[in-house]
Structures are given as structure tokens and as C-alpha cells.
Amino acid sequence: MQIEFYKYQGTGNDFVMIDNRSDTFPKEDIELIAQLCDRRFGIGGDGLILLEEDPEAHFKMVYYNSDGNQSTMCGNGGRCLVAFAKQLHVIENEATFNAIDGLHHATVGEDGLVSLQMIDVVDIKQTPDYSFLNTGSPHHVEIVEDLAHYNVKENGAAIRYGELYGKAGSNINFVSKIDDTTFSLRTYERGVEDETLACGTGATAVAIAMHATAVTAATAINLNVEGGKLTVTFDKVKGGYTNVFLKGPATFVFKGSITVSN
Template sequence: MRIGFTKMHGLGNDFVVLDGRDAPLPVIDMRLASALADRRTGIGCDQLILLETSNVADFRMRIFNADGSEVGACGNATRAVGLLHGAPARIETGGGIVAASPVENGISVDMGEPRFAWEEIPLAYAMDTLSMPVGWDGLDAPVAVNVGNPHAVFFVADCDAVDLAAIGPEIEHDPLFPERVNVNVATVDARDAIRLHVWERGVGLTRACGTGACATAVAAMRRSLCDREATVTLPGGTLRIAWGNDDRILMTGPASESFRGIFDTDDYPPTA
């Protein structure tokens, strides 16, 4: 079966988008998702995005990481899908309903309310999520935040000096996090400026992570390290994050379409 796709990215965090809103797509399982995401033998992406019809929103967005695991939220992908849709939209995701709207400097996304209770992250057992009494090789006392998916945020003097490629996998797979975790290492440079590196579960080091930027900004705000609106700078670029008095997170930043193409599912047969 031949299927059209759109290759997109938000600050270098890239996606293959399959649009099944007008015509049903074939079953996309973990095997096919990871095969399409492979940068040597597939199309190549950090996440595979499926658009489907929805009974509760304008449409539904499903998100598969590069390893084929399905996750609940992706901020950069939401901006990309908002660009593709071309109009304000309410989007159903596994992490809840979000809203995307085109604005002058990109796409603005209402990411909803962050969650902080230990069982909402989730963690394996109860603890303070504002300053978790745990650490890994010099990274300690993280903040835990769920913004549709789980994040652990570490504040350090210089995030550029942390070997996140080495320590990220250990934290991601620690038994403390039963659904694994996204690992954020951040430096607060000013009351409105944060630098950030992210190890994304199921992906690895990423040039940008929208939910990571949201989680990190909210974590810094909860600790009174910055104001309620801040610029988060990642290797791929910057996002503007505002945490309103209504407790909802607003993320604003660019998204781009790279190219369009067609693949044939017969080129990705099940392995024996």
C-alpha cells in the first residue's frame, strides 16, 4: 500500500506525519513506526505522527517515538501539525486535548495544566516532586513534572558541560520511573532566560523538546528561579513559555515543512 507523508520539524526535532483524517491508514504498530523512523533504512525522524478523526476534538494526534513506543504528548509535533492544519484547532492526544493556533511568529499551543503529584508523573513510590531526594552521578534533586508525558528536570551551573548522552539512558530507565522519563538538564541565565538540553525517552539526545521546554520552565517557576514567562533556548532554537494564572501552559515557537513523499508498506515487511 502506498502512503503519502509530510516531513516536518520544530527547531530540528523532526517528524514524519501521516494524515488519516480523510482516508483510513493501515495499522501502524511499533515495528512499522520504528522502521519508518530509522535514519538509514527508513524515512528518518524523531517521532512518527498519525492524524486521525476524533469525537471530542477537531482531530486526533498519535505519537510514536523513534523506538516505536507510543507516547501521550509532543509539543514540537503539535506546532508542526498546527502549521499543517493551517487554522486554529483543538487536538486530541494521549495526554489530553491541546489547542494550536497560528500566530505571527509561528504556532502557539495551549499545552494544558502541568501535573505534579508523584502518582501523576508517575513515580514508583511517593516523594516530594519539587525537590526529589534522588541523584545520579552529580545530577541530583530534580523536579518532576508531567505535561502529557513525564519529565525530570535538573538545574545545574552549566548544562552544556553535562554529558547527557552518558547519563540520560540510566535515568530514563531507572525503576523509579515506571513509564520511563524524559531527562532535562537546564541552566537559568536570567529571570526570563533558560538554557536546556534534553534526553528524550525512546529517542535520545534531541535538538529540541517542546514538552521538555514547558516542563523545565514550569519547574523553574515553581522554584522561583524565573518569572512566569521565559525564553527556553535548546540546541535547535528558542521557545517562549508562559505559565498563566489559569494554570495553563502556553508554548510559542516556529515549525517548518521539509518535504513530502510517498512510501510503500511492502518495503517494510514484518521480520520473521
């Protein structure tokens, strides 16, 4: 079987993109998806995303982690998929698409940056040591000292596999404050089981958690991730957060085809 693919990255979060509007990709083949995401024996990526037809939107997003399993929402992946849809002429500069957590709206600016509306956030667990919230995917948010030298993989895995989140686990974000509108973060992603250069739902979670815990009063937050810069904006309303937008670059890297055994 020969598979045509596109490679995109958003602040270093990289994805294998496949146009599956013909519904021919073997989407239940976990081993194949993991192989395609493998950086030594495949194409390489933090995840694989299928663009599919949808009856109520411009397209549907189906997202898989690099371990081959279908997963929850991926913010940077969603932004990259919008750029991919534009490249395929499925959209021009605006999109509505369906994902596992519902409908999302997005725009592509003249500067090429993609702004993606995320889900509203209502429930935020706050403790003296960390916050926990779902921004389309579950996220643990914790402020740490000396983030640049912090062992994200070891400490992230310990929390992800610890008693706190059970078998399902969580994505783990470690944060440091730069100023009232800027934070740096590093993320351990479940499904990748390692630190990634960026995480869109993680950046969204950090921005909202910092506001919810009164670390900042800003509603427009700049996030420094290992692969670049993202911006999260939101409105605080009674009972939670709405009009949540994740904005940043979504870059086409290359296109190719790969032959795999059936």
C-alpha cells in the same frame, strides 16, 4: 504499500506526518513505524504523527516515538501537526484537537509561529537535586553546571533507566540559567533513547519547574534548546499552573512517498 508523508520540524524536533483521515494506515505495526522513523533505512524522525478525524474537534493527534510505540503527548509534535493541518486546509489559523492527554487549543500567528495550549500542571515533586512533573509527558528537571559540555546521553540514560522512575522511565532535562527570564536546556527523550534537538513538553516542564522552585519569578520564560528557541507562558494559581502555552516555529521540510512491504 505506498505511503504518502510530510516531514516537519519544530526547533530541530522532526516528525514524519501522515494524513490518516481515511483510517488506512496500519497503526498497530510497530516495526513499520520504527522503520519509517529510521534515519538510515527510512524517512527519519524523532517520531511519527497521524492526523485523524475526531468527532469533537478539528482533528485527532496520534503520536508514536521513533521506536514505533505509541507515546504520551509531544509538544513540538503538536505544534507541527497544527501547521500540517493548516497546510491540508483542515484549519485556517486556529485549531482544537484531541491528543492522548485531552483537548488542546492552538493558534498560528502571522509570523508562522504556533502557540499550543498545554495541560494544567498540579503536582510537582521537588527535591534538593531535581523536580519531577507531568506536562503531558513525564519530565525530570535538573540544574547542572557546564551544560554545553554535559554528557546528556549517558547521564540521561542513567536516570531514565535507574530506580527513580522504574520500568516506565521518564524524559530527562538538564538546565542552566542564563538570566531571570531565560534558560538553556538539553533533553534525553525516552522512546528516542537519545538526546533530541528540542522537546516541547520538556521546555514546558523546565519553565514551570524553575518558577515552582523560585529560581525565577517570571511567568514568561524563554528556552534555548539545541535546535532553536521556544517560549513558555503560564499563570500561577492556587494549587498549580494554568493557561500554559508553548510557542515556537513549526516548519514544513518536504513531502514524499515511500514504498514498504506489507
